[in-house]
Amino acid sequence: xxxxxxxxxxxxxxxxxxxxxxxxxxxxxxxxxxxxxxxxxxxxxxxxxxxxxxxxxxxxxxxxxxxxxxxxxxxxxxxxxxxxxxxxxxxxxxxxxxxxxxxxxxxxxxxxxxxxxxxxxxxxxxxxxxxxxxxxxxxxxxxxxxxxxxxxxxxxxxxxxxxxxxxxxxxxxxxxxxxxxxxxxxxxxxxxxxxxxxxxxxxxxxxxxxxxxxxxxxxxxxxxxxxxxxxxxxxxxxxxxxxxxxxxx
Ligand SMILES: C[S@@+](CC[C@H](N)C(=O)[O-])C[C@H]1O[C@@H](n2cnc3c(N)ncnc32)[C@H](O)[C@@H]1O
Numbered sequence: 001x002x003x004x005x006x007x008x009x010x011x012x013x014x015x016x017x018x019x020x021x022x023x024x025x026x027x028x029x030x031x032x033x034x035x036x037x038x039x040x041x042x043x044x045x046x047x048x049x050x051x052x053x054x055x056x057x058x059x060x061x062x063x064x065x066x067x068x069x070x071x072x073x074x075x076x077x078x079x080x081x082x083x084x085x086x087x088x089x090x091x092x093x094x095x096x097x098x099x100x101x102x103x104x105x106x107x108x109x110x111x112x113x114x115x116x117x118x119x120x121x122x123x124x125x126x127x128x129x130x131x132x133x134x135x136x137x138x139x140x141x142x143x144x145x146x147x148x149x150x151x152x153x154x155x156x157x158x159x160x161x162x163x164x165x166x167x168x169x170x171x172x173x174x175x176x177x178x179x180x181x182x183x184x185x186x187x188x189x190x191x192x193x194x195x196x197x198x199x200x201x202x203x204x205x206x207x208x209x210x211x212x213x214x215x216x217x218x219x220x221x222x223x224x225x226x227x228x229x230x231x232x233x234x235x236x237x238x239x240x241x242x243x244x245x246x247x248x249x
Contacts, residue, residue, distance in 0.1 A: 091117025
């Protein structure tokens with residue numbers, strides 16, 4: 001796994017085997033901020049101090065969580081963040097990415113890297129299996145539920161999440177995470193106004209979204225990606241480009 005500096009100065013990882021980066025090489029922070037935090041509506045929910053539950057598919061380095069949690073902390077808003085990760089990176093490499101990207105949030109970075117480490121097989125003594133799940137509280141309002149699991153074989157409670165970050169590797173390497181069958185599981189975990197945010201706008205994926213009961217809207221993407229996508233069980237007329245109202249932390 002290689003540390004990679006992206007065009008906006010933030011860092012991500014490159015998986016040399018799959019030739020996939022964990023965030024856009026054009027800007028990891030920008031992607032996390034625009035494609036996930038803003039397009040999902042989470043930024044505005046947190047700013048309005050509405051308790052918010054997020055499901056992320058593909059926890060990776062934990063940076064989407066750290067970026068989201070920084071806003072929850074800033075506005076003192078309750079955040080329940082549930083994430084699935086099939087192949088956790090090591091605690092050390094996660095911490096390296098996170099402390100480069102959020103040096104001002106050292107406790108949060110350590111908390112997140114510890115969570116990844118506790119489900120990563122290489123961090124456990126040989127006679128102890130790694131944990132399948134950890135439920136951790138950074139404080140009384142910020143909760144992380146992290147599962148080491150193949151998301152394809154996992155189920156979530158019905159109508160449980162306000163937002164879904166679908167941040168799996170590309171359709172080429174991870175086809176089933178973009179399929180109608182998998183999206184039906186995410187639809188079941190959604191409320192009528194849940195927003196699913198992702199970087200993928202592929203035609204087959206859009207057809208699969210419709211088959212799974214989502215409507216969708218394309219929004220302008222960050223540098224390097226002309227368009228990205230937001231999906232919701234309700235018609236998408238209400239979805240506006242909330243990234244225009246961006247405020248830096
Ligand atoms: C694009 S990266 C996610 C980046 C991450 N959101 C972050 O903030 O660093 C995709 C992640 O999906 C994970 N993944 C791939 N297939 C999966 C599956 N079937 N179930 C759960 N996680 C999976 C990969 O191991 C990888 O960590």
